[in-house]
Amino acid sequence: GAVVSQHPSRVICKSGTSVKIECRSLDFQATTMFWYRQFPKKSLMLMATSNEGSKATYEQGVEKDKFLINHASLTLSTLTVTSAHPEDSSFYICSARDGTEKFGSNQPQHFGDGTRLSIL
């Protein structure tokens, strides 16, 4: 159980294109999802916390107009990188927490397999 599907796994596109990444919880309801960015051989940096039915909470330094997050249902959150540029190239990973679990901070997060974004 607790499977998170992230799509697409890889995107290569031209500078100026907007790219949408989907994160789905397949067998549980996720009231909260998280979006991370990871540079090569580096750790995960939290970009934003996505809450179902409300606005996302962005970490300091993350441009909310650049990285649009929508969490319209309990099983789907999307991250749209708007007008992507080469510096946006990175590995983006989402995670989700089962909303039915009590004491959420004492439960693990379930991760998607990531999206490798390459902007030419």
Added chain:
Amino acid sequence: SQQGEEDPQALSIQEGENATMNCSYKTSINNLQWYRQNSGRGLVHLILIRSNEREKHSGRLRVTLDTSKKSSSLLITASRAADTASYFCATASNFGNEKLTFGTGTRLTIIP
């Protein structure tokens, strides 16, 4: 340095040996979690230890937590080639906001 620094950054051992990775953090925590990441993939949760626990086991994994030293260790016994991956510790704060702060990671290579 960031919350959650891991040591060593890279570790290579022979198959069958034990691997130990350490994690240090700075602020008070609710729990500490260990995750594994295979190259180019997402993270897989390994084990969670709460702030009031000192040691936890899961199969070949043993995790310790010393809140007085703000440190944790992950021991993998009888390592296998399939254990080759990056290992990250992540801390959840006391503020209950569910955010995880990840460490810098240890790249473990098991030599067959």
